Amino acid sequence: MSKTLFEKIIAREIPAALIYEDEHVAAFRDINPQAPIHVLIVPRKPIPRVAQAGPEDQAVLGQLLLKAAAVAEKLGLKDSGYRLVINNGPDAGEAVPHLHCHILGGRKLQWPPG
């Protein structure tokens, strides 16, 4: 099976501004930032989207959120706040079929989202 875009980033086959990685996840700056701080955190396991996650992925999903909070803190967003976004499917605008969580911060974010 061919690698996803984010697997290629994790494998250093495509350049990216990696800011964190461990045995479960990797985090790198979004190439088209929608906020002063816009980072993607992705599990190493290429689960296509949250709707395709199964019970066997419980630990991976937990790591994704726990590490998202840790990365947000590392980026200085703990006190100001930040938004975590997971797009699932066409109506949400999902473009890369490798589960990822957007970490957005550094400005006041609007609600509801567009």
Ligand code: AMP
């Ligand atoms: P989504 O729409 O939730 O699937 O988000 C995909 C995100 O990946 C978008 O915000 C893109 O800007 C971002 N993206 C696409 N290609 C790259 C890349 N090579 N490096 C970093 N971010 C990327």
